[in-house]
Amino acid sequence: MSTRLKVLCLHGFTSNGTVHAHQLRRITKALPEYDFIFPDGPHEVDISSQTDLSKPENQAWTDLVTSMGTSGHRAWWFSRDGNWQNGETGGFYGLEKSLDFIGNLLLEKGPVHAIWGFSQGACFSGMLCSLLQEKLANHPLRKHMPAQLPTPSAGVIFSGFRARFPQYDSVYEPGIDVPLLHVIGEKDSLVRSERSEALIKVCREANFLKHPGGHDIPKLDEDQGKIVEFLKSNVPLR
Template sequence: MSKLRILCLHGFTSNGNVHKHQVRNITSQFSSEFEFIFPDGPYKVDLADGSPSELAKIRLWIDFVAANSTSGHRAWWFAKDPNPATNDLGGFQGLEKSLEYIGRLIEKSGPVHAIWGFSQGACFAGFLTSLLHEKQRGHHLRQHLPQQQGLPRVGVYFSGFKARFAQYDSVYEHGIEVPTLHIMGEQDHVVRIERSETLKSVCRDPRTLKHGGGHNIPESEEDMAIVANFLREALESKSRESL
């Protein structure tokens, strides 16, 4: 039996190894039949460009990334705000390169059965799952992804959000039709619950897990078990349906 592959997308200024470390207490609950894939975003983020006061605030994060990886700070894109004076609609600079990068990764690893992500990675995970809807095969952004990759079976979104630029509205036109779990921190001041609700609103079968923390992976054993059980059950039920 081939493995069930879960594509795991890190957040802005993180990287694959750091995200792997952050979710280790969830992924350790799975057998070897499950393969978790943790790629690095293709863009480097130089946090050293910040002011001394900004650097002091994020010093713990800089040290944490350095201690748990060698890839540095990474991103899937850089958000550019609209500029009405120049009729610039704004958008995600670098998005198409990241789509191509994920496309090559899938071609190498084989189709993935689930996509999860944290923060920017959760936005990307939802974006990808929307693009992989059967009715999106003609979408110009869909062309960056392998045709053999069908709709994943499930999505898990930690501190996720919907792309806020109008030019991407067509990506969500048919919604996300697989079971999804939306994990939201009640003290998250980076991606507030209202913003996470924007992604949940385009999902056809959403569940919600709220935890008492902030912009982080939930740390209680109960919450981590809920995430693991949801993912496992969704993947295994679809496997039984395909027998």
């Protein structure tokens, strides 16, 4: 069994593991002592139903994803609003399947010492860091994952947010004790600052990194260096 320290990295909505590895390549290159795991979300996304491909920026994204392998556009869930007229509350449809998938993956390739995520993957990372704590061992969502999975030592949340549906409040109410680095783009127009702050408020040990970019991975060497140092400090090499 490998004794190398491992980091699980979860991509954003309509991305996949290969694309996410490309996005993080400069950071992971600076951390050769760690193993990074980049899975594909278990849900396939019909991109034409999710975005306007007549816009050049959306078509460029689709072209990038298509050019980088055969996995296509993937997701950890589909977020759907409720309908008060028929009593539907809305929620993350497909979340349970992703919990099953990640649980089996961690049994196969773990233990995992840190969990990183971007956008939808960042929301999922925050939920996982909470659910894998001993104090949430009896949470209903925890039953979708093997009981013996350890709590990660740290997490990095890129453009993250708290799940907005009330049925997930119990995931956050006990508080997240895992040290998390929240990476926020000053020009992020997709994840509003108040959504990130809602997640930050439930973290017992929240660290912050604001970068001048938008909804993306920081590009400045200084900012990437801070992410590298955060991992080394919280998941030190043995």
